[in-house]
Structures are given as C-alpha cells and as structure tokens.
Amino acid sequence: PSVQQKVQPQGVVPPAPPSNIVVTNQSAMSISLSWNTGFNGNSPLENVNITYWSSNYPNEGTQYLLLPLVYSATLSGLHPNANYSIRITLVNTIGLISAPVTIATSTLSLTLGAPVIRSLYAISSTQLAVRWMVTIDATMAPAVSWIVEYTPFGGSPTNVTVQGSLRMFTLTGLSRGTLYSVRLAGMNVAGLGPFSPYVQNTTTVDAPSVPWNLIAIPLNSTSIAVSWAPPLDNGGQSIQYYVIRIRVLGGGPFSTVGQVLALQYVITAGVQDGTAYEVRVIAFNGGLFGMPSSAQVATPPIGPPFPLIMMPQVYGTTDTTAVVTWISPGGYIDNYTLQYKPSDQTWNGATTYTVGASATIFTISGLIPNTSYDVQVCTNNKNSSSDFVAQTFITLAPPTLKVIGPTSAVPVGTTVALACVVESGYNSTVSWSRADGASLPPGASAQGNLLLFISVQIQTSGIYVCTFAGSAGPITEAFSLIVSSRLAGLAFHYLKYLSTKFAVHLDINTSRLL
Numbered sequence: 111p112s113v114q115q116k117v118q119p120q121g122v123v124p125p126a127p128p129s130n131i132v133v134t135n136q137s138a139m140s141i142s143l144s145w146n147t148g149f150n151g152n153s154p155l156e157n158v159n160i161t162y163w164s165s166n167y168p169n170e171g172t173q174y175l176l177l178p179l180v181y182s183a184t185l186s187g188l189h190p191n192a193n194y195s196i197r198i199t200l201v202n203t204i205g206l207i208s209a210p211v212t213i214a215t216s217t218l219s220l221t222l223g224a225p226v227i228r229s230l231y232a233i234s235s236t237q238l239a240v241r242w243m244v245t246i247d248a249t250m251a252p253a254v255s256w257i258v259e260y261t262p263f264g265g266s267p268t269n270v271t272v273q274g275s276l277r278m279f280t281l282t283g284l285s286r287g288t289l290y291s292v293r294l295a296g297m298n299v300a301g302l303g304p305f306s307p308y309v310q311n312t313t314t315v316d317a318p319s320v321p322w323n324l325i326a327i328p329l330n331s332t333s334i335a336v337s338w339a340p341p342l343d344n345g346g347q348s349i350q351y352y353v354i355r356i357r358v359l360g361g362g363p364f365s366t367v368g369q370v371l372a373l374q375y376v377i378t379a380g381v382q383d384g385t386a387y388e389v390r391v392i393a394f395n396g397g398l399f400g401m402p403s404s405a406q407v408a409t410p411p412i413g414p415p416f417p418l419i420m421m422p423q424v425y426g427t428t429d430t431t432a433v434v435t436w437i438s439p440g441g442y443i444d445n446y447t448l449q450y451k452p453s454d455q456t457w458n459g460a461t462t463y464t465v466g467a468s469a470t471i472f473t474i475s476g477l478i479p480n481t482s483y484d485v486q487v488c489t490n491n492k493n494s495s496s497d498f499v500a501q502t503f504i505t506l507a508p509p510t511l512k513v514i515g516p517t518s519a520v521p522v523g524t525t526v527a528l529a530c531v532v533e534s535g536y537n538s539t540v541s542w543s544r545a546d547g548a549s550l551p552p553g554a555s556a557q558g559n560l561l562l563f564i565s566v567q568i569q570t571s572g573i574y575v576c577t578f579a580g581s582a583g584p585i586t587e588a589f590s591l592i593v594s595s596r597l598a599g600l601a602f603h604y605l606k607y608l609s610t611k612f613a614v615h616l617d618i619n620t621s622r623l624l
Contacts, residue, residue: 124206125151128158128198131213134182138190138218138249138300144182145198153202155179166192166248190249191219219251222296222303230311235286235346238311241278244296251298259305263289274298286346287315287397316345318393318400321352326406329376331383331413331442337374338391338403347395359386359407384412384442384491415489416441417496422487424503428536429479429580432503435471436487443467444491450474453482453502480507509536509580511587519592520566528561528589530576545573545588566593 126148135142147155160175160183167189177183188194193216200208225244233239238260246252253274260281261267272279274297284290289312295305319341326336336354351371355364368375381387388405416439426433434448445467451460465472465487477483486500515528530540542556550556551572553564563570571593578585 118204118206119153122153122202122204122206123151125149125153125155125200125202125208127208127211128200129211131198131211133213133215135184136215136218138220139188140184140186141188141194141196141215141217142182142184143196143198143213146181147179147200151202151204151206151208153204153206155200156203157201158183159199159201159207160185160196162194162196164189164192164194188217190217191251192217219298219300220249221300222246222250222253222298224304225256225294225296225306227292227294227306227309230292230309232311232314233280235314235316236282236284238281238284238290238292238313239278240281240292240294240309242294242306243277251300253296253298255297256294257297257302257305258292258294260284261291263291284313286313287395288313288346313346315347315395315397316343317398318345318349318395319343320401320403321391321393322403324389324391324403324406326387326389326408328408328410331410332378332381334377334381334387334389334408334410335374336377336389336391336406340373341393341400344393345395345398345400347397349393350396351394353392353394353399355390355392355402356380356387359388364388364390364402381410382440382442383410385409412442412491412493414494415439415443415491415496417489418487418499421499421501422485424485424501427503427505429506429508430477431473431475432477432483432485432505433471433473434485434487434501436499438470439489439496441489442491443489446470447488447490447495447498448472448485449487449498450483450485452478453484457484457486477505479505481505506536509533509578509585511540511576511578511585513574513576513587513589515589515591519594522567522593522595523565524593526563526566526591528563528574528576528591530559530561530578530587532559532578536578541577541579543575543577545575548572563591566591568593568595 128145129148130146132144133141134144156179158177158180161172162185163172195212195214197210197212199210222244225242228241228243230238230240255274256272258270258272258279259267262285289310291308291310293305293308296303321338321341323339326334329335340349351369353366354368354375354377356367356377357364367377367379386407386409388407390402390405392402393400418436419439420437422434422436424432424434446465448463448465449457449460451457463472482502482504484500484502486498488498489496510533512531512533513528516526520526532540540559542561551570555562561574571591573588573590576587
C-alpha cells in the first residue's frame with residue numbers, strides 16, 4: 111500500500127533514503143535488519159515502508175510491510191535456504207517518500223534430516239560396512255560431511271568424519287566377533303542434523319589356531335588318554351569345544367570319537383590293543399573350525415585276549431565229520447585253539463588244532479559214528495590265552511541204503527518206480543546208475559531218491575545201483591529189475607504200496623509224479 115501524500119508546505123522536500131542498512135540476524139525462516147535515518151525533508155519522519163521478494167519463489171510476488179518510524183525490523187515466515195531482495199523507503203509526515211534502498215540477502219538452510227541406514231554387514235573379522243540414504247529438499251544445503259558413530263558392546267563410542275558425497279563407508283580396525291551399534295548424522299552449512307536410529311551387527315570371527323602340546327598316552331590295552339593346551343589365538347571368540355579324531359596309523363580318514371570343552375579326553379571307542387593310532391585335536395569357536403593339531407601316535411599294549419562271547423556252534427554233522435563255527439570276541443587275537451574229544455574221555459587226550467585269527471570255522475573229520483563229542487575253543491595272543499568255551503555234539507550212525515521196488519517180475523508196459531532210502535537220519539540225495547555201466551534205458555529218469563521207469567520193456571531188465579556219497583566213502587545198494595511179457599495186473603498194487611510207505615504219488619494214467 112502507498113502512503114497518502116499530504117499538501118506539501120513551502121520548503122518541505124522528500125526525506126533522505128535510509129543508510130547503513132545491516133542484516134543483524136539470519137535464520138532458516140527469518141531475517142533481521144537495522145538502519146539509520148538522515149535528513150527528514152523538513153518534516154518529521156512518520157513511517158518505514160519495506161517490500162521484499164524471493165527469486166527462488168517468483169510466483170509468490172512481492173510482500174509489503176508498513177511500519178511506524180523504527181530503526182530495525184524482523185521479516186518472518188520466510189522460506190529456508192532462499193535468496194531475498196529487501197527494499198526500504200522512509201516517509202515523512204507530509205507523505206513524501208525517500209528514494210528506495212535495496213539489499214540482497216538470504217535465509218539459512220535447514221539441517222539435514224536423520225539418515226536411514228540401509229544395511230550394516232560384516233566384511234571381515236575387523237570390518238563392518240555401513241550404507242545409508244538421506245532425503246534432501248530445497249530447504250536444505252547439501253551435506254558437507256557425515257559423522258559416523260560406532261560403539262562396541264559394553265564400550266565407548268567413536269566418531270569418524272566422512273565426506274558428504276559418500277553414501278557408504280567401511281569401519282576398520284574393529285574387534286573380532288564383537289557386537290557393534292552404529293548410527294550417523296549429516297553436517298551441512300546449517301549445522302549437524304539429528305542422528306539416525308542405531309543399527310547393530312557383529313564382526314565375524316577367524317578360525318582358531320591349532321591346539322598345541324598334544325599328548326596321547328595309552329592308559330591300558332583299550333583306552334588312550336589325550337591332553338592338550340588351548341590355541342594361542344581363539345579367532346576372536348571363546349572356544350566352544352574341541353573335536354578329538356583318531357585313525358589307525360597309516361590308515362584311512364580320521365573319525366571323530368569325542369567332543370569336549372575340557373582340555374583332556376579318554377578315548378575308548380574302537381580302541382584295540384596292540385594297534386598304533388594317530389590322534390588329532392581340532393578347536394571350534396562357535397563360528398569356524400581351526401586346523402587340526404599335529405598327530406600324536408599311541409599304541410595300547412596287548413592285553414589278555416577276550417574269550418568267545420557265546421558257545422561254538424556245530425552243524426552239518428555226519429557219521430565221521432562235524433563243522434564247528436564261532437564268533438570272534440574282538441580285541442588282539444593271534445589265533446584260536448580248537449580241541450575235541452569223545453565225551454567219555456578227559457581233555458588230557460584231546461585232539462588239538464591251531465586255527466588262524468581270520469578264521470571262525472573249522473571242519474573236524476575222522477570221527478567215530480554215533481558217538482558223543484565235546485569241542486572247545488579259546489583265543490590266543492602274545493600275552494596269554496583266554497578260557498575255553500565248550501559245546502557237545504553227537505555224530506550220526508553210519509548211513510545204510512535200502513532200495514524198494516517190485517519183489518517179482520513186472521509186465522511189459524508197466525510204470526515202475528524204485529525208491530532208494532538213506533537211513534540213519536541223512537538228508538543227502540543219491541545218484542542212480544546201471545551195474546553194467548550202460549546209460550539208463552529210454553523212459554527212465556532219476557528224480558531225487560526215486561528212479562522212475564515209464565512203460566518198461568524187456569530190455570529195461572537189469573541191475574540198477576543207488577549210490578550215496580558218505581563221509582567215509584560212497585555206499586551203494588543194487589536192485590535187480592525183471593520185466594516179463596507174460597505178467598500183467600501187478601503194477602497198480604505195487605505203486606499203491608510205494609505211495610503208502612514212502613509218500614510217493616504217481617498218476618497211473620499219465621505216469622507222472624505228483
């Protein structure tokens with residue numbers, strides 16, 4: 111608004127413009143000024159007229175401020191980080207206006223807002239990388255620098271100043287396996303902005319060094335005592351446990367036999383006397399396994415051999431032989447001693463055999479038929495022998511053969527079966543042949559212990575031999591088969607006899623065993 115000009119008296123002129131205009135204070139949203147007045151144009155000064163505008167916000171136009179005569183003023187409600195032009199004129203009581211005086215100045219920027227930490231991750235056991243972002247608008251000046259603050263768990267914070275153009279930074283020289291809290295704030299010409307919320311992460315750990323001063327000493331024939339000193343470097347985190355590994359000296363891969371936090375361990379699993387073992391220890395700190403210690407060799411002494419854990423078993427008994435088998439009890443064994451004797455005799459006269467350590471089966475021969483025997487087995491090594499473990503068995507009676515067939519001549523065209531019975535409890539099969547060495551005649555076939563003739567003829571007549579392979583040698587029994595063209599009607603009665611006595615089922619019409 112303009113000042114209403116009054117009637118100008120004689121000798122009254124416009125006042126002198128304001129002088130020594132000074133910006134006394136600036137903020138992000140206000141500017142304070144002061145000025146001096148001079149010649150009043152022969153009429154007292156009455157008003158100060160201030161107009162101002164911003165080149166950053168041309169659409170807002172010019173702002174006006176009419177004040178009574180004052181010598182300072184504060185313009186408020188301004189835009190942060192904006193350039194302003196301020197024009198001041200003086201008005202006297204007659205309404206005459208001085209020449210304007212214009213100055214250029216600006217408001218201050220706002221500080222940066224709190225950054226947003228996008229990620230905090232471990233690069234190594236002594237490094238963490240932090241990435242962040244921040245929103246900057248026209249009210250804020252760009253970041254001059256960033257203040258990165260990091261604090262170890264239970265420790266004091268440390269600040270690092272980072273260039274304002276960066277959005278990622280790597281913290282170095284950190285402690286291994288340690289939880290860190292990280293936050294940051296931006297610095298611009300307006301000052302230090304607020305800090306971001308804390309973000310936490312933990313540096314990684316390194317693998318621990320090897321346990322040292324490893325000692326492996328046999329306690330007895332089946333155990334090894336192991337002790338060691340902790341690693342000189344735990345990798346940045348306390349050792350959680352140690353892994354004890356063992357293998358036969360020069361053998362295959364190591365196998366784990368124990369896992370402990372203590373600095374000693376007694377190995378018992380799989381340890382055999384007289385065997386040399388390599389022992390190693392590996393440290394684990396909860397993050398990584400270390401390298402194995404150098405191997406130490408321990409050889410448990412040979413102890414007394416273990417006896418058999420159960421009685422030897424006897425099977426496949428014949429009239430003169432028996433097969434004896436047993437289960438190895440484990441431990442260091444050089445060989446086995448096997449003895450046998452008739453049950454009615456003492457062990458002083460027993461027959462003795464030495465059986466190799468890898469064998470657990472032995473066949474006894476030359477026995478007496480139908481006799482009770484005792485057999486016993488013990489284990490032996492360089493130190494001593496175990497107790498014997500015994501078993502009793504009975505040999506079979508000598509086998510006898512009996513061939514059952516027609517008791518008289520059979521008519522031509524009849525189906526005939528000869529049955530060879532092995533007595534005394536033997537289950538072995540037999541073989542059939544002709545006494546004269548000729549092949550079996552047409553229509554004849556051996557079916558286990560039966561020799562079957564389909565439609566016998568005159569030339570079928572002959573002596574047939576049943577042979578059983580006994581342990582003392584083959585046993586034979588002969589049968590004379592006579593075929594006559596003048597006989598008939600006897601076949602049915604003969605086959606019915608065989609079926610009843612030996613459970614032989616023969617279809618008379620088809621001549622087929624059922």
